[in-house]
Amino acid sequence: MALLGSTILFSCGNQNGEGSSSGALNSSNAEKVYVAPGEQDEFYAFMSGGYSGNLTVYGLPSGRMFKEIPVFSQFPTSGYGYSEETKPMLETSFGFVPWDDSHHPDISQTNGELDGRWIFINGNNTPRIARIDLQTFETAEIIEVPNSAGNHSSSFITENTEYVVAGTRFSVPVPQRDMPINEYKGNFKGALSFISVDPDSGHMAIKFQILMPGFNYDLSHPGRGKSHGWFFFTTYNTEEANSLLEVNASQNDKDFIAAINWKKIEEYVNNGGGTKMPANYAHNVYSDETHSATSTMVKEVLTVDPTKIPGAVYFLPTPKSPHGCDVDPSGEYIIGNGKLSADLTVHSFDKMIAAIEGKKFDGEAYGIPILKFEDVLAGTVKSGGLGPLHTEFDGKGNAYTTFFISSEVVKWKLGTWEVIDRKPTFYSVGHLMIPGGNSRKPFGKYVVAMNKITKDRYLPTGPEMEHSAQLYDITGDKMELIYDFPTHGEPHYAAGIPAELIAPKSKKIYRLADNKNEYATLTPADARVVRDGKDVHIYMSTIRSHFTPDNIEGVKVGDKVYFHITNHEQDFDVPHGFAMIGQNTSELLVMPGQTKTSIWEPKKVGVWPFYCTDFCSALHQEMQGYVRVSPADSNLELSWSLGD
Amino acid sequence: MKKASILMIVGPLFLLGLYFFPLWNIMLGAPQYPEPLGMNIYIDGIKGFNEFDIQNIDGLNHYIGMKTIPKPEEMWEFGMFPIVIGAMVFLGVLIGILGFINKISYKWFLGWFILMSILGVLGMYDFNAWMVDYGTNLDPHAIMKMANPDGTPMSYKPPLLGNAKMLNFDVASWPRTGAYMMFVGMMLTLIAFYLGWQQRKSTFQEVKMKSQK
Numbered sequence: 029m030a031l032l033g034s035t036i037l038f039s040c041g042n043q044n045g046e047g048s049s050s051g052a053l054n055s056s057n058a059e060k061v062y063v064a065p066g067e068q069d070e071f072y073a074f075m076s077g078g079y080s081g082n083l084t085v086y087g088l089p090s091g092r093m094f095k096e097i098p099v100f101s102q103f104p105t106s107g108y109g110y111s112e113e114t115k116p117m118l119e120t121s122f123g124f125v126p127w128d129d130s131h132h133p134d135i136s137q138t139n140g141e142l143d144g145r146w147i148f149i150n151g152n153n154t155p156r157i158a159r160i161d162l163q164t165f166e167t168a169e170i171i172e173v174p175n176s177a178g179n180h181s182s183s184f185i186t187e188n189t190e191y192v193v194a195g196t197r198f199s200v201p202v203p204q205r206d207m208p209i210n211e212y213k214g215n216f217k218g219a220l221s222f223i224s225v226d227p228d229s230g231h232m233a234i235k236f237q238i239l240m241p242g243f244n245y246d247l248s249h250p251g252r253g254k255s256h257g258w259f260f261f262t263t264y265n266t267e268e269a270n271s272l273l274e275v276n277a278s279q280n281d282k283d284f285i286a287a288i289n290w291k292k293i294e295e296y297v298n299n300g301g302g303t304k305m306p307a308n309y310a311h312n313v314y315s316d317e318t319h320s321a322t323s324t325m326v327k328e329v330l331t332v333d334p335t336k337i338p339g340a341v342y343f344l345p346t347p348k349s350p351h352g353c354d355v356d357p358s359g360e361y362i363i364g365n366g367k368l369s370a371d372l373t374v375h376s377f378d379k380m381i382a383a384i385e386g387k388k389f390d391g392e393a394y395g396i397p398i399l400k401f402e403d404v405l406a407g408t409v410k411s412g413g414l415g416p417l418h419t420e421f422d423g424k425g426n427a428y429t430t431f432f433i434s435s436e437v438v439k440w441k442l443g444t445w446e447v448i449d450r451k452p453t454f455y456s457v458g459h460l461m462i463p464g465g466n467s468r469k470p471f472g473k474y475v476v477a478m479n480k481i482t483k484d485r486y487l488p489t490g491p492e493m494e495h496s497a498q499l500y501d502i503t504g505d506k507m508e509l510i511y512d513f514p515t516h517g518e519p520h521y522a523a524g525i526p527a528e529l530i531a532p533k534s535k536k537i538y539r540l541a542d543n544k545n546e547y548a549t550l551t552p553a554d555a556r557v558v559r560d561g562k563d564v565h566i567y568m569s570t571i572r573s574h575f576t577p578d579n580i581e582g583v584k585v586g587d588k589v590y591f592h593i594t595n596h597e598q599d600f601d602v603p604h605g606f607a608m609i610g611q612n613t614s615e616l617l618v619m620p621g622q623t624k625t626s627i628w629e630p631k632k633v634g635v636w637p638f639y640c641t642d643f644c645s646a647l648h649q650e651m652q653g654y655v656r657v658s659p660a661d662s663n664l665e666l667s668w669s670l671g672d
Numbered sequence: 673m674k675k676a677s678i679l680m681i682v683g684p685l686f687l688l689g690l691y692f693f694p695l696w697n698i699m700l701g702a703p704q705y706p707e708p709l710g711m712n713i714y715i716d717g718i719k720g721f722n723e724f725d726i727q728n729i730d731g732l733n734h735y736i737g738m739k740t741i742p743k744p745e746e747m748w749e750f751g752m753f754p755i756v757i758g759a760m761v762f763l764g765v766l767i768g769i770l771g772f773i774n775k776i777s778y779k780w781f782l783g784w785f786i787l788m789s790i791l792g793v794l795g796m797y798d799f800n801a802w803m804v805d806y807g808t809n810l811d812p813h814a815i816m817k818m819a820n821p822d823g824t825p826m827s828y829k830p831p832l833l834g835n836a837k838m839l840n841f842d843v844a845s846w847p848r849t850g851a852y853m854m855f856v857g858m859m860l861t862l863i864a865f866y867l868g869w870q871q872r873k874s875t876f877q878e879v880k881m882k883s884q885k
């Protein structure tokens with residue numbers, strides 16, 4: 029009895045102690061981001077890799093990285109861009125381009141809400157748009173964008189994924205030609221490309237390109253709800269400077285947000301409008317059935333002169349080289365984040381329509397009507413911050429804007445423009461992301477700030493560090509910084525989505541029976557080696573824990589050996605790897621049911637081993653084989669075997 | 673007798689469930705198989721609980737030298753069982769109909785039940801014998817040769833009924849829908865017998881009472 033009494037006393041005392049401890053706030057923050065072992069995150073966050081050229085997948089709130097999806101860059105980890113099947117994905121009109129600068133992921137939508145079928149991302153340097161399948165988490169398609177340069181105001185999608193839109197940052201001569209750089213003004217063009225997305229297959233095709241005046245088209249977002257059918261692009265360098273832009277493109281007091289009525293232009297081109305222009309751009313499509321990509325060069329693009337379509341394009345004056353262009357969930361407010369200003373400019377869609385109907389123009393630029401600033405302005409957010417870049421929305425009437433220079437996130441109210449809260453970021457935040465935060469239906473639980481500068485946030489790793497992200501809880505009135513985590517590459521933007529919209533559809537294996545790869549080995553009995561002149565094709569299968577065949581003779585110096593590896597596993601998370609000594613390429617990582625091909629050009633006589641690079645089973649270390657390489661003039665016939 | 677006969681007709685029809693639903697199920701879970709592998713045993717063959725489970729169980733079993741899970745054509749039972757069940761359904765329904773038109777006595781109901789029970793026990797015996805062979809008759813060249821603490825080779829016979837631990841796997845072996853339907857059907861025939869017997873008794877008493885008057 030006495031023991032019982034003291035236990036109660038003790039536990040009471042303990043609880044009191046916890047309640048009054050100064051660590052209480054921190055420990056409740058820890059609970060908010062703690063995803064216990066074996067439990068799963070609430071959201072997926074897809075972060076662009078920036079100069080990694082790829083897309084990384086994280087969980088929120090844990091900040092754990094799940095996968096790096098290779099998109100525009102060769103990826104030796106899986107063999108993407110190295111295997112014969114995936115090399116065509118990186119073909120362009122400039123030849124094989126094994127890298128890009130990936131920027132703005134955007135998840136497909138239906139009725140303005142995330143549907144989790146695909147995610148699109150732009151390659152900024154060699155203009156390309158990629159579509160990633162969210163069942164396989166693999167890049168399914170890449171289309172090059174002609175007449176574009178610095179594909180930055182991309183890859184944003186309309187609210188039923190009718191189009192993925194790609195705008196050019198650099199204006200360039202269209203078509204490209206040899207001309208003096210300083211004749212830029214009035215001669216260069218800015219192409220805004222509307223790429224249609226097939227609602228079933230997701231396949232992309234450039235429907236039309238709008239050839240706009242030679243400004244820099246920085247960022248964009250679609251109208252939604254009542255403004256569905258419009259697209260908004262921020263511009264800078266309306267000065268059309270071609271040198272020392274940091275000064276010369278910062279002279280105008282106001283640049284523009286270009287409002288594009290794409291429905292009107294779509295109707296125009298559907299009725300035969302527009303000019304077909306010779307072009308040359310790559311369209312690369314990957315198939316889950318053949319496990320192979322094809323690259324096709326497209327020779328023509330439909331261009332549109334916006335001045336030929338009355339009512340298609342208007343300019344909304346917006347102060348000071350606006351960067352981010354964001355549209356609130358209702359579709360009413362279009363936010364210009366005036367990078368070189370302290371203020372945010374918010375335009376009203378209704379006012380814009382009224383001004384257009386009232387024909388209240390303030391002149392024109394290259395034939396495109398300019399609306400009066402005062403007529404379209406809904407309000408100005410005077411935040412006191414510096415360098416506003418991007419805005420996202422929580423679906424509860426609030427907006428969150430990043431300020432690069434003053435290094436903070438500011439929460440403000442739509443309609444009243446009052447600042448509700450501000451929290452520092454560490455350091456110099458670029459983009460921010462709320463899951464669904466640029467759709468009709470945001471999931472306003474967290475905001476992730478993606479910072480450009482890391483400095484002392486983590487243990488130092490020499491001069492080069494990963495970028496830093498911060499997670500804020502935004503369920504309360506005030507934002508609460510709850511977590512800090514490093515991100516891979518340089519995330520420019522991210523797209524988040526509730527896990528339940530994607531996780532149940534995620535593929536576990538590829539069905540071997542459905543494998544249509546030309547070089548697949550569907551049963552071990554089909555494993556063989558075939559010589560075709562100097563080319564030797566090895567049809568090889570893998571299953572725990574052996575290659576079939578694993579002894580091959582009759583290969584000669586100077587041959588080109590193709591290893592066509594088919595993984596016969598039909599079990600979740602059992603890939604097999606393949607690597608050959610001295611091979612001038614990467615390994616292969618072959619998923620269950622998949623076929624991948626790797627080339628080896630043996631240079632030395634001898635007996636050379638290969639092995640499985642993925643620890644597949646208890647007998648992984650036994651999963652190996654040999655190829656005998658004979659002199660170029662040898663008469664040894666090809667032979668192959670397993671287990672004799 | 674009418675009510676009893678109707679039950680006797682309905683009861684055997686429940687056995688038809690065996691053509692559509694598994695009789696038995698064996699699930700194998702392990703740390704690296706959070707979603708367990710499993711096999712459903714039907715009267716005409718063994719199928720994976722998920723599409724590729726049989727292939728994956730065979731893949732694991734090859735390490736310890738177990739034979740692959742038999743295909744329908746590899747075991748005569750899978751050809752015979754559907755015929756036996758079909759014959760028993762036919763027989764049971766026939767007995768019920770004959771009972772209904774008072775051609776035969778309710779005692780036939782019990783006869784069917786006993787015959788079905790004997791066949792059931794034989795089936796279980798046969799199934800268990802196969803599992804013993806499957807779990808102990810191992811390839812002498814097996815990759816892993818596991819032994820019990822006393823030095824005897826480890827056997828991998830799954831339990832006929834219940835749970836067991838086998839190396840890293842937790843094995844659970846339980847009847848499934850087909851078996852439950854068979855059980856219900858057989859119970860109905862037993863009830864049919866009981867009703868028939870009771871009615872017979874009361875009819876007998878009535879007759880006795882009438883004769884006393």
